[in-house]
Structure formats: C-alpha cells, structure tokens
Amino acid sequence: xxxxxxxxxxxxxxxxxxxxxxxxxxxxxxxxxxxxxxxxxxxxxxxxxxxxxxxxxxxxxxxxxxxxxxxxxxxxxxxxxxxxxxxxxxxxxxxxxxxxxxxxxxxxxxxxxxxxxxxxxxxxxxxxxxxxxxxxxxx
Amino acid sequence: xxxxxxxxxxxxxxxxxxxxxxxxxxxxxxxxxxxxxxxxxxxxxxxxxxxxxxxxxxxx
Numbered sequence: 001x002x003x004x005x006x007x008x009x010x011x012x013x014x015x016x017x018x019x020x021x022x023x024x025x026x027x028x029x030x031x032x033x034x035x036x037x038x039x040x041x042x043x044x045x046x047x048x049x050x051x052x053x054x055x056x057x058x059x060x061x062x063x064x065x066x067x068x069x070x071x072x073x074x075x076x077x078x079x080x081x082x083x084x085x086x087x088x089x090x091x092x093x094x095x096x097x098x099x100x101x102x103x104x105x106x107x108x109x110x111x112x113x114x115x116x117x118x119x120x121x122x123x124x125x126x127x128x129x130x131x132x133x134x135x136x137x138x139x
Numbered sequence: 140x141x142x143x144x145x146x147x148x149x150x151x152x153x154x155x156x157x158x159x160x161x162x163x164x165x166x167x168x169x170x171x172x173x174x175x176x177x178x179x180x181x182x183x184x185x186x187x188x189x190x191x192x193x194x195x196x197x198x199x
C-alpha cells in the first residue's frame with residue numbers, strides 16, 4: 001500500500017517541480033544570462049550563453065554604444081529599449097551606473113548600440129530555450 | 140574603457156556570440172548544436188564579405 005502511494009506521489013511531485021521550473025528557469029535566465037540553463041544542470045550551455053551575452057553587452061558598452069531608457073518617442077527608440085531590457089540585470093546595472101551614454105561622433109558607437117540590443121534579444125531566446133527544457137520540449 | 144575594433148573584427152565578434160547562442164537554442168543535441176553554430180557563423184561571415192564587396196562595387 002505504501003509502495004502504491006509512493007508511485008503515485010512521485011510523478012505528482014515531479015510534475016509540480018516541472019511546473020514551477022517552467023516559470024523559474026526563464027525568469028532566472030532573463031535576469032542573469034545563462035542562469036536558466038545552469039539551474040537545470042545544463043552547465044556548458046549555461047556558461048556559453050552567459051559568456052556570449054556578457055561579451056556582447058560589455059563589448060557594446062566598450063564601443064560607447066547607447067543604452068536606451070524607457071521612452072514613448074521614436075519607434076526605433078522604443079524597440080531599442082525593448083531589446084535592451086532583454087539583457088535583464090545587465091540592463092538595470094548599466095542604467096543604475098549611468099553607462100551607455102552613446103557617442104554620435106563615432107561610427108563604432110553605433111555598432112555598440114546594436115551589440116547591446118542584440119545581447120538582450122539573444123538573452124530572450126536563451127530564456128525561452130530554458131523554458132522549453134523545463135517543460136520537456138527539449139533535452 | 141573603450142574598445143577599438145575594426146569593422147570586420149566587430150562583425151567577427153558579433154558572429155561568434157550570435158552563432159553560439161543560435162546553435163545552443165535551435166538544436167537538440169550537442170553535435171547538431173556545434174554543426175548549426177558553425178553553419179550560422181559561416182553564413183554571418185559570408186554575408187559580411189559579400190556585402191562589403193557589393194558596397195565596394197557600388198562605390199567604384
């Protein structure tokens with residue numbers, strides 16, 4: 001009888017864990033790039049994603065790229081903000097430290113702006129991937 | 140701290156990072172991830188080289 005209870009309780013517990021992980025993993029992955037994979041024991045993938053997003057974000061800042069603030073002005077500025085905020089904690093740290101003022105006199109600074117936006121977008125893709133792993137759609 | 144990269148090295152760094160994430164997220168097993176990452180990287184670089192030649196021909 002006890003065994004029968006255990007066999008029914010285990011899948012139920014696992015389903016609950018999977019259910020909560022399906023929210024936690026993408027949220028953690030968004031907040032800190034790669035963390036969504038790391039907490040699901042995909043260490044190599046997590047570290048590679050973290051390296052890629054961090055490299056792109058900080059290379060963008062190093063090129064004097066612009067970090068967009070929340071705005072309701074130009075459509076491209078709004079989309080820039082949406083892309084940037086995908087980087088999660090990196091975005092909030094950059095805003096808090098007043099990094100990413102941009103430099104319109106350097107051609108490379110425009111590259112930097114795109115690097116920062118793409119770092120955010122790649123992080124969103126990685127967070128969605130972490131969600132797919134959590135729900136069992138991907139190994 | 141400022142970065143001084145050429146246009147090509149900036150595109151190269153972009154290609155490395157983007158194709159790494161694409162490879163990991165768009166395929167299921169490690170072997171396919173490496174293959175797809177390499178495929179994306181080669182497309183990025185080929186695109187950059189072709190676009191730069193097109194711009195050179197437009198200018199000349």
